[in-house]
Every structure is written in structure tokens, then in C-alpha cells.
Amino acid sequence: MTALTCCACGSRGEGNDNRAKSETSTTASSTAPAEPPLTEETEEEAQPADETEEIQIFPGRNVRISDAGIIANRSAWGADWPWKTANVTMACSEAINGGAYLNAANGKNYLLNGTISQQGFVDGNAGRNLWDQRDTDVFAEWMEAAEALCPPGA
Known part of the structure; x- marks a missing residue:
């Protein structure tokens, strides 16, 4: 689950975490077998949008x-x-x-x-x-x- 900081105040606290995740995912997918493993991003996408x-x-x-x-x-x-x-x-x-x-x-x-x-x-x-x-x-x-x-x- 992604940690959030006071989204009511407009700050999501994501910083460079997304860039790090995408670099990790890119590296993993380029060396992965034909069926890629479930990544963190895929798990997050699977959660409902209104998750609290x-x-x-x-x-x-x-x-x-x-x-x-x-x-x-x-x-x-x-x-x-x-x-x-x-x-x-x-x-x-x-x-x-x-x-x-x-x-x-x-x-x-x-x-x-x-x-x-x-x-x-x-x-x-x-x-x-x-x-x-x-x-x-x-x-x-x-x-x-x-x-x-x-x-x-x-």
C-alpha cells in the first residue's frame, strides 16, 4: 500500500519513489521470462481507487x-x-x-x-x-x- 501524507493539503509524498519503482520495473521486465512476475505497480493498480x-x-x-x-x-x-x-x-x-x-x-x-x-x-x-x-x-x-x-x- 502506498504511504500518503496529508493528501487533504495537496502533498502526496511520492517524491522520487515512482522513478525508483519504474527503474526497478524496467530492469525486471527486460530480464524477466515470457510471463513477467507481479510487480509492486501491478499490485497497486489492482487496488480499488477509493482505497483508504x-x-x-x-x-x-x-x-x-x-x-x-x-x-x-x-x-x-x-x-x-x-x-x-x-x-x-x-x-x-x-x-x-x-x-x-x-x-x-x-x-x-x-x-x-x-x-x-x-x-x-x-x-x-x-x-x-x-x-x-x-x-x-x-x-x-x-x-x-x-x-x-x-x-x-x-
Whole structure:
């Protein structure tokens, strides 16, 4: 499985790995018998496009990263789930001033951190409208993650 870094922030972390893989594959295929062995690239292509990977943004919690962002849900999170909706996707805005937002199960986007300058993109403020107001520590974890993943201007 390919390791990803905050795809919500636009960085895939692939670097020179693809060039190294392609050089390895080229070398292997030029010396391979008539039926080439299964390569890493073939294994990756065989995986579904929407494959997600578990990451440790929030230690001890199960969240996933996909092309949409950091995906978390109440059933996997546990008792101190901070949101008023069953699941959220935390992502970074591509607007000029950036910022992190939550796409909630209700289909609306809520500003979590920063400033989003794309008019009409955010329907509400997560801290005021979406947070359940019970656990300030867990809410602070989300704010810290937003600052780390989506720095201002990103």
C-alpha cells in the first residue's frame, strides 16, 4: 500500500519513489521470462481507487485518509466523539487564504480553522454549530490537527 501524507493539503509524498519503482520495473521486465512476475505497480493498480489508509493523526483513534481528506466517524471514534453528526471529513480549503473545514454527514461544510475566502463554501462554524460542546480537550485535538494539516495560506 502506498504511504500518503496529508493528501487533504495537496502533498502526496511520492517524491522520487515512482522513478525508483519504474527503474526497478524496467530492469525486471527486460530480464524477466515470457510471463513477467507481479510487480509492486501491478499490485497497486489492482487496488480499488477509493482505497483508504488508517493513519495516526489522533493517537488511539481510528481515522482514515483518502482523496477527500481525513475521514472519521462516531462509531469508530468512541464515547467522546465531539461532533453533532455521525461522520465528518476534515480537509483543507483550496481558497486563497486556506483553512481547514469539516464536511459533515449532513452535506454541509463547517469552518474548523483558518479563513476560507471562497464565498459560499462554508455553511457554518464547526466550533459553534457542529461541536457538541461537551469535551474541550477532544475539540482542541481537532483544532491542533487542523493547524498541523492545513497551515494558513496552504
